[in-house]
Amino acid sequence: MADPSSYRPKPGQIPDSPGVYKFRDEHRRVIYVGKAKNLRQRLANYFQDLAALHPRTRTMVTTAASVEWTVVSTEVEALQLEYSWIKEFDPRFNVKYRDDKSYPYLAVTLNEEFPRVQVMRGAKKKGVRYFGPYGHAWAIRETVDLMLRVFPVRTCSAGVFKNAARTGRPCLLGYIGKCSAPCVGRVTPEEHRELADDFCDFMAGRTGTYIRRLEKDMMAAAEEMEYERAARLRDDVEALKRAMEKSAVVLADATDADLIAVAEDELEAAVQIFHVRGGRVRGQRGWVTDKVENVDTSGLVEHALQQLYGEETGDSVPKEVLVPALPEDPDAVSQWLADRRGSQVSLRIPQRGDKKDLMATVQRNALQALGLHKTKRASDLTTRSRALEEIAGALGLDTAPLRIECFDISHLQGDDVVASMVVFEDGLARKSEYRRFQIKGFEGQDDVRSMHEVIGRRFKRYLQEKERTGEWEETPAPTGSVPAPQDATTAPAPGTTAPDPDAEPREDDGRPKRFAYPPQLVVVDGGQPQVAAAKRALDELGIDDIAVCGLAKRLEEVWLPDDDDPVVLPRSSEGLYLLQRVRDEAHRFAITYQRAKRAKRIRSSPLDAVAGLGETRKQALIKHFGSVKKLKQATIDEICEVPGIGRRTAESVAVALASAAPATPAVNTATGEIIEEDDGGSTT
Numbered sequence: 001m002a003d004p005s006s007y008r009p010k011p012g013q014i015p016d017s018p019g020v021y022k023f024r025d026e027h028r029r030v031i032y033v034g035k036a037k038n039l040r041q042r043l044a045n046y047f048q049d050l051a052a053l054h055p056r057t058r059t060m061v062t063t064a065a066s067v068e069w070t071v072v073s074t075e076v077e078a079l080q081l082e083y084s085w086i087k088e089f090d091p092r093f094n095v096k097y098r099d100d101k102s103y104p105y106l107a108v109t110l111n112e113e114f115p116r117v118q119v120m121r122g123a124k125k126k127g128v129r130y131f132g133p134y135g136h137a138w139a140i141r142e143t144v145d146l147m148l149r150v151f152p153v154r155t156c157s158a159g160v161f162k163n164a165a166r167t168g169r170p171c172l173l174g175y176i177g178k179c180s181a182p183c184v185g186r187v188t189p190e191e192h193r194e195l196a197d198d199f200c201d202f203m204a205g206r207t208g209t210y211i212r213r214l215e216k217d218m219m220a221a222a223e224e225m226e227y228e229r230a231a232r233l234r235d236d237v238e239a240l241k242r243a244m245e246k247s248a249v250v251l252a253d254a255t256d257a258d259l260i261a262v263a264e265d266e267l268e269a270a271v272q273i274f275h276v277r278g279g280r281v282r283g284q285r286g287w288v289t290d291k292v293e294n295v296d297t298s299g300l301v302e303h304a305l306q307q308l309y310g311e312e313t314g315d316s317v318p319k320e321v322l323v324p325a326l327p328e329d330p331d332a333v334s335q336w337l338a339d340r341r342g343s344q345v346s347l348r349i350p351q352r353g354d355k356k357d358l359m360a361t362v363q364r365n366a367l368q369a370l371g372l373h374k375t376k377r378a379s380d381l382t383t384r385s386r387a388l389e390e391i392a393g394a395l396g397l398d399t400a401p402l403r404i405e406c407f408d409i410s411h412l413q414g415d416d417v418v419a420s421m422v423v424f425e426d427g428l429a430r431k432s433e434y435r436r437f438q439i440k441g442f443e444g445q446d447d448v449r450s451m452h453e454v455i456g457r458r459f460k461r462y463l464q465e466k467e468r469t470g471e472w473e474e475t476p477a478p479t480g481s482v483p484a485p486q487d488a489t490t491a492p493a494p495g496t497t498a499p500d501p502d503a504e505p506r507e508d509d510g511r512p513k514r515f516a517y518p519p520q521l522v523v524v525d526g527g528q529p530q531v532a533a534a535k536r537a538l539d540e541l542g543i544d545d546i547a548v549c550g551l552a553k554r555l556e557e558v559w560l561p562d563d564d565d566p567v568v569l570p571r572s573s574e575g576l577y578l579l580q581r582v583r584d585e586a587h588r589f590a591i592t593y594q595r596a597k598r599a600k601r602i603r604s605s606p607l608d609a610v611a612g613l614g615e616t617r618k619q620a621l622i623k624h625f626g627s628v629k630k631l632k633q634a635t636i637d638e639i640c641e642v643p644g645i646g647r648r649t650a651e652s653v654a655v656a657l658a659s660a661a662p663a664t665p666a667v668n669t670a671t672g673e674i675i676e677e678d679d680g681g682s683t684t
Contacts, residue, residue: 004061008047014040019071020081022089023064027517030089032060032293035078037329039069054294060093075332076339083306090432092425093293095269095303105132105283106140108153108200113189114161114182115196117144117153124311131203132275132283148178150214150236151199154192155179204277204315211237255279257320258308259350259359262300263366267291270370271304274362277318286369302327309340317341322350322359383574384427390575391521394567395560397547401521402426406582407458407534408525409439409450410590416598417445419454420590423519424582433517436593448533451524455537462518463541518546525583527552527566528559535561551583610649610656617644621653632657 019039023032036042046053046061053061072078086094107120111127119137124130132140144155154161156171156179164170164183174181182192218233259274268290275283287304295303301323309317317340327333330347337345350356388400404424411417417439423430441453522538524530531550538546549567550559556576557566569576606628607618624642625631631639631653639650 004047004050004064007064007066009043009067014043014069015071016040017071018073018075018078019069020078020085021067021069022085022091023060023093024066024068025063026065028066029517030085030091031063032091032093033082033085033089035075035082037075037078039071043067043069056093056291057294060293063093075329076335079306079329079332079336083310086306087310095289095291095293095295095300096307104137104140105130106144106203107131108196110193110196110200114154114192117148117155117196117199129200130316131200133285145178146239147199147202148173149239151195151202152178152180153196153199154182156183203282255320255355256318257322257355258318259322259355259362260301260304260308261324261359261362261366262297262304263363263370264291264297264300265370268370268373269300270366270373271300272362272366272369273304273308274358274365275318276358284365286365288369288373297325298327301325302333305333305337309337313340314342317345319344320346320348322348322355324349324359324363384578387427387574387578390569390573391578394558394569394575395521395547395549397520399520401519401547403517403519404521404523404582405458405519406523406525406586407451407454408583408586408590409447409454410587410594411445412594412598416594417450418590418594418597419450420586420593421454421458422582422586422589424578424585427578429585434589436589438597447526448529451526451530452533452537455522455524455534456540459518459538459541459543459546463543520547522546522548523579523582523586524548524550525553525586526550527557531559531561551579553583556580606657607653610652613649613653617642617649620644628657 016038018035018037020033020035021039021043022030025031034042046057046067050058050062070081072081085091086096090096104119104121105124107118108129108131109116109118109127110129111125119140120128120130148155152173155173156164160171161183164174164181168184170179170181170184170186173179174184174186180187180192180195182189187195214233214237218230218237221227221230221233255276256278257276259276261272263270263272268288271287271289273285274281275285287307289300289303305321305323305327317337319341321337326347326349334345334347337347350359385400388402391397392400402425406422406424407419409417409419419437419439421435421437423433435458437454437457439450439453442449522534524534527550531548534550535548538544538548548561551557552559552566555566555568556571557568558576558579559566569579607613607621620642621631621639622628625634634654636647636650636654639645639653640647645653
């Protein structure tokens with residue numbers, strides 16, 4: 001535990017300008033990012049009597065070992081830089097909302113020649129128009145099915161589209177009129193894109209125009225006694241109205257707005273967002289978070305706005321954002337939103353009428369979401385803390401192991417030997433820091449030697465990073481802070497030290513560099529031999545402050561170095577359950593890598609050894625000759641006949657195939673029959 005006075009900047013060193021600050025721990029990892037209108041006043045609040053600080057703030061400042069800042073010119077720049085750093089560094093003590101589910105979106109791939117309508121989840125892609133999110137994928141499909149009658153946009157996959165174009169026959173939707181069949185040329189690319197644009201306009205809330213246009217065409221067709229066409233238009237109007245009925249009108253003035261509500265208690269908070277377009281609720285989503293920093297409702301709203309709109313531009317940011325409480329600096333946040341939209345954005349609290357009533361509905365949803373979350377994880381925080389305490393007690397550790405690393409070895413009968421390293425922090429998996437290894441020191445099957453090699457390589461890298469970043473320097477660092485590297489939008493803080501341009505470059509950006517952050521506990525998948533190998537690797541490197549244990553699968557026994565008898569935790573122990581989760585995750589990660597490596601080796605070809613021969617020309621060779629066997633029989637002149645293959649490349653291909661070892665024949669495991677490759681390249 002650090003004393004904040006040990007790294008407190010000197011009086012007058014902190015500027016009174018707007019800026020963003022970072023707290024780092026002893027390993028130089030960024031643990032908190034904040035912004036301020038006045039850096040001097042804000043940072044002074046962290047260096048007061050510890051007893052006067054909020055418990056969460058007290059934990060943060062005693063975990064930190066240094067503080068840095070970057071000066072910016074406006075509060076809007078500070079807001080943007082804060083968001084960028086939180087996203088980049090993933091600080092431990094910042095509020096980070098996480099979705100309680102993966103919400104589906106209705107997406108239109110406008111970045112393709114023939115845009116496709118489909119359901120998408122996950123990260124948004126450039127050039128794709130999104131609508132939603134929706135609570136269920138089936139709700140999207142029902143809406144799309146109704147709208148394809150009027151806007152017959154392509155919905156098929158790339159494979160189906162190419163196959164239809166090759167055969168000249170459209171899919172079923174093309175025959176029943178729910179696709180304009182651009183695959184067979186029934187419409188031009190321009191006509192199909194116009195259909196996709198109309199589809200997007202309708203989904204964006206501009207519904208009245210199309211309804212009125214179709215009704216006008218229907219009446220005209222009826223007057224001209226084209227009753228079949230009038231009937232089709234009537235059915236189109238009904239289909240669009242049914243699609244609209246699936247999202248009831250909530251705001252009569254056809255407003256485009258997002259409503260954000262927050263429900264919170266001392267430990268957690270839930271955020272609910274309703275996306276209203278054209279007066280109708282077009283999507284809904286929710287987030288939950290642990291309140292790891294001392295933050296009020298205004299701060300939670302600001303964090304939600306950053307996460308919701310940090311990657312959005314244009315119409316994805318609505319004209320109006322309704323919130324339960326305004327951020328600390330509403331003008332700066334409004335300007336930031338306006339910059340992302342490209343026009344004015346109203347950020348306010350609804351006071352009366354339909355918008356206030358709808359906000360009450362969103363608030364009820366937030367309260368319900370928080371209640372459901374706490375029901376599912378009622379004892380999760382307590383359970384994780386108890387599990388870590390049980391592990392510390394069973395292994396004789398001074399403190400709970402907040403960071404646990406687990407290693408596992410995987411192979412198939414001694415081939416493709418690999419290892420995995422998984423990381424759990426505060427009892428939760430931290431997948432961004434998972435690592436995988438190939439065993440290089442020897443060949444064959446020896447789990448003990450493999451474990452010794454992997455542990456040695458991992459912690460040798462840790463020592464190298466520790467030495468490179470200067471943690472072994474005997475000269476004490478200056479008490480003042482060193483600002484982050486400046487760019488065109490930042491200026492050096494008064495009183496701080498500018499970086500030396502002649503100094504050796506340092507990767508000092510706050511993120512753990514490969515293996516720079518040490519665990520408190522190393523867990524190996526195995527028994528006494530594997531534990532002894534791991535301990536020996538640490539001893540050889542002079543590391544004596546990291547605990548080691550092993551978890552044997554047979555009886556789930558916990559083995560410690562130099563102990564002849566295992567530690568047996570009760571079957572109902574939360575500590576044992578956490579160790580099992582860590583071990584099983586390491587096994588899953590290792591075997592996944594081992595299988596992928598084996599599959600890649602099996603798929604390898606003698607052509608892989610030809611320098612400069614890419615996948616396109618490999619496929620061209622196989623397509624021209626039909627198989628590697630026939631290619632091997634071809635002359636250099638025959639190989640040169642393949643488009644894109646010159647004589648030098650043809651000679652390299654011939655040499656590689658001639659020197660390649662004969663392939664091991666495939667065997668039918670059911671009959672024992674050797675499967676030979678025929679002249680056409682297929683198997684029998």
